[in-house]
Amino acid sequence: MQRDLVQLAQQVMGPGAADGAFDLGLGDAVLLRRSVPSAIEGTLYRPLICLILQGAKDVASGAVAVHCPAGHAIIVSHDLPVLSRITRASTA
Secondary structure: OHHHHHHHHHHHHOOOOOOEEEEOOOOOOEEEEOOOOOOOEEEEEOOEEEEOOOOEEEEEEOOEEEEEEOOOEEEEOOOEEEEEEEEEOOOO
16 A cells, blocks of 8 residues: 555645545545645535645635645644635646
8 A cells, every 4th residue: 555655645746647636545534735825715615634835835724824835734623614726836
């Protein structure tokens, strides 16, 4: 399984990789990839851990807004409506 995850990461993050959601085969775990900044999107975060591996993301819920650069994480313990956008993206 370790080798499968390494291969998936190489496919998802490698040259010519497409943007989108990729099933990791670990329950509901997915890897999301964006190579360009995004518009503001509304969504419902269910309990999750979001690891910002590259680039940066802004997330807001109610009066609280946070900027999350690479190396940071978002942890949500309950259903939470948010507005978010990718502010810095990478093709690598």
